[in-house]
Amino acid sequence: MSNQSTAHHNEEPKSPLSHSSAAVVLSTTSTISTADALPASAEREEAQATVKVAVRDLSIHYGTTTALSGVSLDIAANEIFAIIGPANSGKSSFLQAINRMDLLRHNMSVSGSVLFNGIDTRSWRNVYALRRKIGVVFPLPVGLPLSIYDNVALAPRLRGIKKPSLLDEIVERSLRRAALWDEVKDRLQALGSLLSGGQQQRLTIARALSQDPEVLMLDEFSIAVDPVTTMRIEDVLKELKQQMTIILVTNLVQQANRLAERTAFFLNGECVEVGETEALFEGQVQDQRTLDYLQGRFG
């Protein structure tokens, strides 16, 4: 809790944002690279060819409460796409809808569609195969009660990989990619829960990477992680971008600024706007609320 708030304080915008009046003027002229806003049709087609996840009119309800209403956005392949927004804005619910975790929650109902590689996720007959293409990192590290090795080897084993040499290779590669290998290579058989919080979070990242996901979704991964480890993980994410698409839910707006090409601002279950991160932080917003949130003038 305190960790979080201090982190937020440290993140007061380094460059002061332009005045909101100017921002309103700018927003009318700024081009925001959603698929519809692209000028030339050739470029548009190219952009659509690389759309990894397309969300259309997505709404999520828990019983009678609405967690998300009518969100439409595209996430391009090999980009880091950030989602920011205050608590209860529906960020986690959005992620759960993408890898179809709604099936686990009997009170969660989803309408609209999510296209993964252009195919509606609800037409996938084998949701497990879909989930294997999507790695998830939860806000608090969920170390399964297994050894470090078994934690990382779980996903490949679930897919039926049994050959020890192959498993060793996957475990080592995943731990290296998550910048954890050097710290744990001598104690792979120790319980994962004996690691420090920051190491555990990197372990869950390694676990998510062990399945070679096409999309990596991180939900406020730095809540329980110190600033130094956060920076290390951020470096890892920048590397990973070459190989996969990353959806980053964060409540540290500066984290979005550091990492994401584009950022979406969620508020009370609504997607207020999606824009180039740089432009948003320069004040080129379409909605005053986005600017208020970015500048920390909220609630």
Place this chain on the structure above:
Amino acid sequence: MEQPRSAPPLGTLLDDARDRDWYIDQFFRLLMFLCGISAVVFVLGIFIFVFKEGSGFIIQQMDWAEFFLSPKWRPTSAIRATYGTLAMVAGTAAVTLIAMAVALPLSFAAAIFIAEFARGRMREWLKVIIELLAAIPSVVWGFIGLMLINPLLIDTFDVPIGLNVLNAGLILGLMAAPIITSIAEDALKAVPDTYREAAEALGASKWQVVYKVVLPAAKNGLLSAALLGIGRAFGETMAVLMASGHALTIPSSPFDSIRALTATIAAELGETPVGSDHYQALFAIGIFLFTITFLINMSADFIVRGIKNQ
């Protein structure tokens, strides 16, 4: 943390006053202590009583080799009374073995279904039914063994008598199953949902989640459930007495009648003169049972602790 404050002496006194909460706290402390102690005292009292009744026989008369290695239990023989328990031990062990073979798969499957797959109404109903089954008195189970399973075994396997190891094992297994089920279900429920979600997010199917993550995480609880079930089957008296045939043989097949240790005590204790050799020998069996149960529980404790410390 003492701070030099110019508070009046009365104030400092009041700070340390024994107020109502303090007395209530002390009172409950005492009450809890007495409750805890009385449990120990009762157990100790029972042990001392049983030991006192049987110790004379154990120390003076008992032939240890005969007691453990002879199958001949002839306490009323006019020529030479023998007190061998081997047949009863073997019978009890055989029945317990079958009971576990019946109860463990049944109850673990039921627990997994209730905890992991059943939802809403169905789950609540199943739990109520399991509780109801657990509440059936053992004499009723014995009756079921006598009147239902006995003729069933005779018809199905074409054997002369259906009161045997198989019958008693089935009955005890069915009897222990609801208890094992509900403890095992608690153990599964204690596994945090975050584990399940993490595994599902990795693309594990429902069943993979259960056997790769939930079962390993719950192994402590499942083990205690199993051991408690064994203890229950081992110590059960009434139902085995009615369903086992009560015949003194070392069983060589599931269709042999046997006599359980517990059933022997129950059947004979009322008819022996207090203080006689026979009476004392029965208490020696009691001590024997007590020791075995104690060992089972201890080993369960050690296993669980060992796993925890790993």
